[in-house]
Every structure is written in structure tokens, then in C-alpha cells.
Amino acid sequence: MALEQIAGKTANEIDERFGSANFVKRSAKKVFPDHWSFLLGEIALYSFIVLLLTGVFLTLWFKPSHMEVVYEGSYVPLHGLHMSEAYASTLEISFDVRGGLIIRQIHHWAALIFVAAMIVHMCRVFFTGAFRKPRETNWIIGFILITLSFIEGLAGYSLPDDLLSGTGLRITEGVLLSLPVVGTYLSFFLFGGEFPGEDIIPRLYVAHVLLIPGIFLALITVHVILVWYQKHTQYPLPGRTETNAVGYPFYPVYIAKAGGFFFIVFGVTTLLSAFASINPVWLFGPYNPGEISAGSQPDWYMGFLEGALRLFPNWEIAAFGFTVPLNVLAPALIIPGLLFTPMAIYPFLERWVTGDNNEHHLLDRPRNVPTRTGLGVMALITWLILLAAGANDVLAVTFDMSINTITWIFRVAIFVVPPLAYLVTKRICLGLQRRDRELVLHGRETGRIVRLPHGEMIEVHEPISDAEKWALTQHTVHRPAEVGPATDANGVPRRRIMLAKARARVSRFYFEDRVETPTPADARELEGSEHH
Amino acid sequence: MSDQRYTGPSGAHADDADGRIQPAGAAGSGDVEATDSHDGELAQQWSNPGLPAHIYRRSDVDPKAAQRREREVAALFGISTLGTVLFIVAYFAIKPGGEDFLEEVSLSTKLLGLGLGLSLFCIGAGAIHWAKTLMPDDEIVNERKPMRSSDEDRAAAVASLKEGAAGVALGRRKLIRNSLLGALAPLGLVALIPLRDLGPLPGASLTGTWWKAGRRLVTDPTGRPIKAADVPIGTVIHVQPEGIENSEHPLDERAKATTLVIRLEPDEIQDQKERDWSVDGIVAYSKVCTHVGCPVGLYEQQTHHLLCPCHQSTFDVTRDCAVIFGPAARPLPQLPLDVDDEGYLVSRSDFEEPIGPSYWERG
Numbered sequence: 001m002a003l004e005q006i007a008g009k010t011a012n013e014i015d016e017r018f019g020s021a022n023f024v025k026r027s028a029k030k031v032f033p034d035h036w037s038f039l040l041g042e043i044a045l046y047s048f049i050v051l052l053l054t055g056v057f058l059t060l061w062f063k064p065s066h067m068e069v070v071y072e073g074s075y076v077p078l079h080g081l082h083m084s085e086a087y088a089s090t091l092e093i094s095f096d097v098r099g100g101l102i103i104r105q106i107h108h109w110a111a112l113i114f115v116a117a118m119i120v121h122m123c124r125v126f127f128t129g130a131f132r133k134p135r136e137t138n139w140i141i142g143f144i145l146i147t148l149s150f151i152e153g154l155a156g157y158s159l160p161d162d163l164l165s166g167t168g169l170r171i172t173e174g175v176l177l178s179l180p181v182v183g184t185y186l187s188f189f190l191f192g193g194e195f196p197g198e199d200i201i202p203r204l205y206v207a208h209v210l211l212i213p214g215i216f217l218a219l220i221t222v223h224v225i226l227v228w229y230q231k232h233t234q235y236p237l238p239g240r241t242e243t244n245a246v247g248y249p250f251y252p253v254y255i256a257k258a259g260g261f262f263f264i265v266f267g268v269t270t271l272l273s274a275f276a277s278i279n280p281v282w283l284f285g286p287y288n289p290g291e292i293s294a295g296s297q298p299d300w301y302m303g304f305l306e307g308a309l310r311l312f313p314n315w316e317i318a319a320f321g322f323t324v325p326l327n328v329l330a331p332a333l334i335i336p337g338l339l340f341t342p343m344a345i346y347p348f349l350e351r352w353v354t355g356d357n358n359e360h361h362l363l364d365r366p367r368n369v370p371t372r373t374g375l376g377v378m379a380l381i382t383w384l385i386l387l388a389a390g391a392n393d394v395l396a397v398t399f400d401m402s403i404n405t406i407t408w409i410f411r412v413a414i415f416v417v418p419p420l421a422y423l424v425t426k427r428i429c430l431g432l433q434r435r436d437r438e439l440v441l442h443g444r445e446t447g448r449i450v451r452l453p454h455g456e457m458i459e460v461h462e463p464i465s466d467a468e469k470w471a472l473t474q475h476t477v478h479r480p481a482e483v484g485p486a487t488d489a490n491g492v493p494r495r496r497i498m499l500a501k502a503r504a505r506v507s508r509f510y511f512e513d514r515v516e517t518p519t520p521a522d523a524r525e526l527e528g529s530e531h532h
Numbered sequence: 533m534s535d536q537r538y539t540g541p542s543g544a545h546a547d548d549a550d551g552r553i554q555p556a557g558a559a560g561s562g563d564v565e566a567t568d569s570h571d572g573e574l575a576q577q578w579s580n581p582g583l584p585a586h587i588y589r590r591s592d593v594d595p596k597a598a599q600r601r602e603r604e605v606a607a608l609f610g611i612s613t614l615g616t617v618l619f620i621v622a623y624f625a626i627k628p629g630g631e632d633f634l635e636e637v638s639l640s641t642k643l644l645g646l647g648l649g650l651s652l653f654c655i656g657a658g659a660i661h662w663a664k665t666l667m668p669d670d671e672i673v674n675e676r677k678p679m680r681s682s683d684e685d686r687a688a689a690v691a692s693l694k695e696g697a698a699g700v701a702l703g704r705r706k707l708i709r710n711s712l713l714g715a716l717a718p719l720g721l722v723a724l725i726p727l728r729d730l731g732p733l734p735g736a737s738l739t740g741t742w743w744k745a746g747r748r749l750v751t752d753p754t755g756r757p758i759k760a761a762d763v764p765i766g767t768v769i770h771v772q773p774e775g776i777e778n779s780e781h782p783l784d785e786r787a788k789a790t791t792l793v794i795r796l797e798p799d800e801i802q803d804q805k806e807r808d809w810s811v812d813g814i815v816a817y818s819k820v821c822t823h824v825g826c827p828v829g830l831y832e833q834q835t836h837h838l839l840c841p842c843h844q845s846t847f848d849v850t851r852d853c854a855v856i857f858g859p860a861a862r863p864l865p866q867l868p869l870d871v872d873d874e875g876y877l878v879s880r881s882d883f884e885e886p887i888g889p890s891y892w893e894r895g
Contacts, residue, residue: 031672173824174888194784248672260657260660263652264653266652267653268653274649288753309859314858316861325889466581
């Protein structure tokens with residue numbers, strides 16, 4: 001009783017100041033639709049919290065400084081070596097601060113998981129059409145978060161100033177230099193002069209611990225508030241409609257599950273960090289611009305850039321006294337641009353093609369949108385090929401192949417495989433849709449063969465339930481948009497006819513191949529023909 | 533239980549006459565209703581069958597099962613406490629610093645991680661197990677309202693905005709509008725201009741290195757000068773110009789001046805300029821890759837190829853370090869060599885072209 005009294009008194013004090021009862025009344029039973037794929041975004045969110053917690057811990061010892069010191073800490077093999085304070089303090093965290101190494105490893109693992117979870121979450125959102133109206137803003141925010149996370153990660157793993165991270169910065173400098181006109185200026189402004197200079201680590205530090213996390217925090221807050229306000233999407237299961245949200249209430253079930261899941265993510269990351277060593281900087285040694293070790297690999301999310309740099313032919317344009325290093329500019333900036341810009345604007349692109357202005361809260365099954373699914377797989381495959389190409393030296397050693405052969409295989413694959421992946425995916429989607437259609441019209445194969453009196457053998461099909469029929473036919477099948485007449489009713493040529501034609505062309509590309517959903521009429525007709 | 537009712541799909545495919553879907557079971561099989569609408573025509577679509585009947589869990593109907601679940605949840609929370617204890621004990625019990633320092637660090641990390649990991653994981657597992665097995669699992673239904681505001685609200689919003697705008701009357705008071713724009717627009721410069729001192733302008737600093745005529749080549753990092761006669765065939769030596777540690781920015785200068793010395797059989801050299809700039813088959817090339825600047829660290833003795841481990845650009849040392857594979861566009865610049873009076877290798881001049889990655893002003 002006493003507890004209830006205290007709680008009541010506290011609630012009263014709060015409500016009299018903030019009117020919170022109204023919010024609680026509305027929110028306690030707020031529904032959160034449940035599905036394992038909705039947890040992917042949560043993994044990203046929780047990894048971010050883990051990053052904040054462990055990151056604060058690391059800042060207590062890390063010294064973001066180029067000041068040269070002679071190492072005298074606990075790690076004997078590096079004794080007497082000249083190194084920056086940044087590297088020395090990273091060694092201190094790893095060896096002289098109890099629990100420092102585990103926290104460092106949790107921080108690094110959580111970073112890898114953070115980016116991976118965001119990307120997989122984005123794939124879920126893409127392939128289920130969750131980005132459609134009214135959620136385009138959250139798609140854009142997610143896109144910014146992912147691209148920012150690459151920069152945040154690069155800044156983070158550059159801080160220890162070990163040999164590997166210094167090499168990453170060297171490549172960053174080379175990429176900046178490749179920019180026409182402003183390249184050298186940008187590089188000199190970033191590094192405070194020539195590479196490596198004595199400014200880059202404190203600058204990356206403030207970007208890594210303050211600037212970018214601040215932006216992250218703001219964007220993630222808006223992202224989550226929008227999910228709350230617009231209510232989560234749901235899969236087209238019985239009872240779910242475009243005008244409701246079905247699931248468990250926020251309080252208590254969702255809080256218990258989501259809160260519990262935070263601890264699971266943190267716990268799994270910690271166990272991973274306990275037993276799987278990551279970024280052992282003491283083995284790499286301090287950064288020295290003249291040294292490098294074989295098999296230098298960036299963190300996985302930078303792999304696609306690395307792969308693009310490795311695959312692109314050695315083209316360089318020198319004319320009129322100026323040089324454009326296409327061999328760097330194209331793979332480091334143009335190719336990512338070609339990959340990422342369509343991704344950022346995709347919701348608007350698709351809305352233009354479909355002309356669909358409705359709100360969508362029921363998710364698509366990927367097979368029911370074959371062209372989108374095909375394009376998504378194509379982009380994903382392109383990215384994966386680049387990622388794999390970023391490890392061509394590791395692959396060469398692992399499979400005992402010539403690195404030149406592997407590079408050429410990837411150079412060919414990047415042009416051949418993605419279009420193939422598009423075609424194959426689209427065909428698979430259409431095939432699955434036809435199978436769904438068969439299921440609705442003819443039912444499920446039972447494997448039971450019956451011999452009719454006149455000798456004919458047939459397999460008995462068992463009709464599926466109405467709930468299943470509804471689930472397999474509830475989606476809208478879009479049709480290609482028409483161009484319409486070239487002139488209006490008065491014979492005046494229509495304005496923007498070219499745009500309408502372009503739209504009709506893209507729309508045809510999207511919706512020419514389609515499988516119509518069967519209707520009850522189709523079923524009735526078929527039933528009739530089978531019975532007579 | 534008004535929040536347990538929900539409306540059917542809106543838009544083109546709304547089928548039921550009143551837009552409502554009955555929960556399964558309430559209207560029989562639903563089949564008849566779905567396919568035959570009131571005017572005898574067949575419906576366009578099967579209708580949403582509504583939420584399936586609730587399935588009760590063991591723990592809902594069997595108090596013993598519920599008790600078991602409760603004990604399981606408590607056990608998970610108990611393991612979590614043990615994990616925390618393990619963490620604290622490991623923290624104080626193991627202080628690496630003895631003979632087997634690295635093994636102690638490893639053990640400490642594993643035990644701390646195991647303790648903390650168990651502690652966190654079991655709290656999560658317990659909470660979720662509790663939520664899934666013991667908390668109410670009735671799905672509830674919230675209505676969604678369209679995101680769009682009602683027409684009245686929109687009209688009212690527009691009206692108040694217009695009213696405010698009329699009061700401000702920026703359209704009429706052009707002087708205020710323009711002067712305000714004139715005041716705000718250049719304000720961005722205040723944020724930009726102070727960034728000027730982020731770094732010096734590049735100038736010509738990328739075109740030269742610390743090499744100049746007569747500078748001795750010394751080994752990197754030990755700093756010993758090299759006698760031409762002491763360089764065995766097939767070896768590769770990493771060198772810097774002597775005295776570079778006394779330059780103004782030693783780290784920056786070392787990053788540019790880092791050079792490889794390789795001794796070939798003189799008749800293996802196929803390029804005239806390369807031969808002219810060599811001493812008894814000893815050649816020197818910039819170690820900075822012309823692609824994005826990684827040190828070209830791998831030398832293949834048999835083929836005389838230099839390989840950059842970052843992006844696999846491959847240079848043929850016998851042909852003036854021409855690019856034979858990979859993304860680099862230009863050969864590695866050669867450092868002209870000579871021998872001084874005491875027989876030590878010296879540079880005849882700086883590199884004749886900028887080393888490292890290409891950039892706009894490089895020409």
C-alpha cells in the first residue's frame with residue numbers, strides 16, 4: 001500500500017506540473033505491431049546507446065593528441081618506441097586500465113553491429129515498402145544516419161593512430177586530393193597542412209565524440225518520434241487493415257520486450273567482445289607514414305569504397321595543365337553517388353511511377369512488387385560485389401588464386417551480375433506470385449492421388465482457408481500509366497508531354513510484367529468449369 | 533470494448549457494404565458474405581477475415597505452468613546477479629602485471645566480459661520470457677486516423693497564417709524585408725570565414741620533398757648511411773634523406789620523402805633514364821603510391837615487381853616502375869642517385885615530379 005501511495009503522490013506532483021495523465025492515458029495502450037523484422041531497427045538503436053555508454057568510458061582515458069611520447073607502459077614489445085599520445089593512451093586503455101580492453105572491444109563491436117543493423121533494417125524497410133507515404137521523411141533520416149555512420153566509424157577507428165588507422169587516413173587524403181579544383185585546399189584544411197600534420201586526431205576526435213553523435217542523437221530522436229506518431233506499419237495478416245494497428249500495448253508488454261531486448265543486444269555484444277578480439281592495435285604498432293602491413297583492411301562498412309578503388313581502371317585525365325585522377329575520383333565519389341542517390345530519392349521516384357498518393361500502413365510482401373524487389377537486390381548485389389572486391393587480397397591468399405585474376409573476375413562481375421540478379425529476382429517474384437494464384441484458385445497439393453472410376457488419375461487439391469485467400473490477394477496490382485492524348489480537348493498540345501511519356505515508359509518497365517490477383521469471380525468460374 | 537473493432541480497408545478495394553469486417557467466427561465462415569454482395573454480383577476481393585481466435589498459452593490455463601515460468605524468469609534474473617558478482621570479483625582479483633602479462637590481460641578481459649555479458653543478457657532474457665509467457669498476450673487494436681488534418685483544421689490553420697502574415701505585411705514593407713534579408717544572408721560568412729585558418733594554403737608544398745642534391749640516403753628508421761658496395765643484389769632498403777628529423781615538420785617530410793632503394797643486375801634495367809639515374813644497378817623510387825598514397829611496401833624479388841598492399845597497384849622496377857596492374861595511373865617517381873667521396877649513396881636532386889597521389893594542380 002505504501003508503495004502505491006508514494007507512486008500516487010509522485011504521479012500527482014508530476015501531473016499537476018506537466019498534465020502527464022493525458023499522455024499516459026493515450027499512450028499506455030498504444031499498439032506496437034510485432035514481427036521479428038521490426039527488431040532490426042531496435043538493434044541499431046540499442047547499439048547506438050551501447051556506443052554512447054562505452055564511448056564516454058573511453059574518453060576518460062583517451063588523449064586525442066599527436067604529442068610524441070616514448071612508450072613505457074605495460075606492453076613490453078613496444079617499450080621505448082616513439083609514438084603519439086593518442087596511440088599510447090589507447091595502449092593504456094587496453095593494458096593498464098582494468099576492464100579497458102573489454103570496453104574498447106565492446107565499443108568497436110557495437111560500431112560494426114550498429115552499421116550492419118541499420119543497413120539490414122533499411123533493406124527490410126525497402127523490400128516491404130515501409131518507406132511509402134507517409135514515411136518518406138523517416139527514410140531520408142535513415143539514409144542520412146547510414147551515410148553519417150560511415151564517417152563516424154572512419155573517424156573512430158582513425159583515433160588510435162596505429163599503423164592501420166594511419167593508412168586509412170592516408171587513403172582519405174588521397175581521395176580528397178582527387179577532387180577537381182578544391183582537392184588540395186580541402187586536404188590542407190582538414191589536416192591543418194600537409195599529411196599527416198598534427199591536427200587531424202584532435203579534429204577527428206571532436207567530430208567523433210561530439211559533432212556527429214550530436215547529429216545522430218537529434219536525428220534518431222526525430223526518427224523514433226515519427227515512428228511513434230505515425231504508428232508502426234504491420235504485415236497484412238488477418239484483422240490488420242490500413243486503418244488500424246494491431247499488436248501488443250506499449251505498457252507493459254512492449255516496454256518489457258523492448259527493454260529486455262536492449263539488454264540482450266548489450267549482452268550479446270559484450271560476450272562477443274569477451275571472446276572475439278577486435279582491432280588489436282598493439283600488434284599493428286604506432287603510425288609511421290613510411291610503413292604498412294600487408295592485408296590492410298578497413299572496417300567492413302568502408303569495404304565497398306575500398307573495393308571500388310581496387311576495381312576501377314587506372315584512368316587519369318591530364319589536360320590544359322590540370323589533372324583529374326578519375327581512378328580515384330570515380331570509385332571514391334562518383335560510384336557511391338550512383339549507388340546512394342537513387343536510394344535516397346527512391347520513395348519519391350516510386351510514387352512518381354505509381355502515382356499512388358494513398359497512405360500505406362500495410363506492408364508489401366516483396367514478391368508482390370517484383371520490379372522494386374529486383375532493383376533492390378540489384379543494388380544490394382552491386383554493393384556486395386564491391387565489398388568482396390575490397391578483400392581481393394584476402395580472397396587471393398585464402399583461395400590461392402592470382403590477385404589479378406580475382407580483380408578481373410570482379411571487374412566483369414560488377415557489370416554482369418547485378419542485371420542478372422535483377423532479372424532472376426523479378427522472375428522469382430513473378431513465379432511466387434503465380435504460385436500464390438494457383439494456391440488461391442486450386443488449393444494446396446495434398447500428394448494424395450485418386451483414381452477415378454473411368455481410370456483417370458488426379459491429385460486431390462485441398463482448398464486453402466479464406467484467411468489465406470485474403471492474405472494472398474489483398475495487395476494492389478499496379479498497371480502501367482498511360483501517356484494520354486497529346487492534345488487537350490481543344491486541340492492544344494498538352495504541356496509537359498515529354499514528362500508524361502517518360503513516366504509511362506518507366507511505369508511500363510515497372511508494371512508490364514505482372515500477375516493479376518485472382519478474384520472470387522475467377523474462383524467461381526473455375527469451380528464451374530471443373531464441375532462440368 | 534470499442535477499441536476492439538476496426539474498419540475494413542479503405543480506398544479502391546473496400547468491399548463490404550458498411551466497411552466493417554467481422555472478427556472470424558462471428559459471421560460463420562465468411563465465405564458467403566465475401567463472395568456474394570447484396571446485388572448478386574461477385575465481390576472484387578476476398579474480405580479481411582478479421583483477427584484469428586485468441587490462443588491461450590499453457591501458462592494462461594495451467595497455474596503450475598505459470599509457476600514454472602515464474603521460476604524460470606527468476607532463475608534468469610538470478611544468473612544475471614551472479615554475472616555481476618563475477619564481474620566485480622574478476623575486476624579486483626585479476627590485476628595484470630605479472631610474468632604472464634598478456635595471458636592475464638586476456639583472462640581478465642574474458643572474465644569481465646563473461647560476467648558483464650551474462651549479467652546483461654539474462655536481464656534481457658528474463659524480461660522477455662516474462663513478457664512472452666506471463667504478461668497478457670491479447671493483441672489489441674488501435675484505430676489509425678489519416679495523417680492529413682481535417683479540412684476544417686487546415687482552413688483554420690491557413691486563416692491564422694494569413695492573418696499573421698497580413699499583420700507582418702512583408703509584401704508591403706519591402707524596405708524591412710530587403711534589409712532583413714541583407715542582414716541575414718551575409719551572416720553565414722561569419723561561420724565560414726574563421727575556418728580559413730584550419731590550415732595553410734597548399735601553395736607549392738606538394739611539389740617538392742626534403743631530398744636535394746648531395747643528401748645522403750640513410751636507412752629508415754635506424755638512420756645509417758648506405759655504402760653502394762654494401763647493397764646486396766635483390767634487397768630492398770627503406771630510406772630517408774639524412775637529417776630529416778631536423779626539418780620543420782619531420783613527420784610530414786618523412787611521409788613525402790620515404791623512398792625505396794633496390795639493387796638490380798645492371799643489365800636487367802630496361803629503361804635508359806632509369807639506368808642513367810642508377811649507381812651500379814642501384815635504383816631509388818618513391819615509396820608513396822601514385823594512386824592514393826599508401827606506402828608501396830611489398831617487393832617481389834624474382835619478378836622485380838613492387839606491389840602496393842592497399843589497392844594492389846603493381847610496378848615493374850626494371851621498366852622505370854611502370855604500372856603493370858592495378859588502379860595507379862603513373863609510375864613511381866625515381867630519385868636520381870650518385871655516390872659521394874666516401875662511397876655513400878646520395879641523391880643527385882629532388883624527385884623531378886611530385887610524388888604521391890594525383891591532384892588538380894599537378895598538371
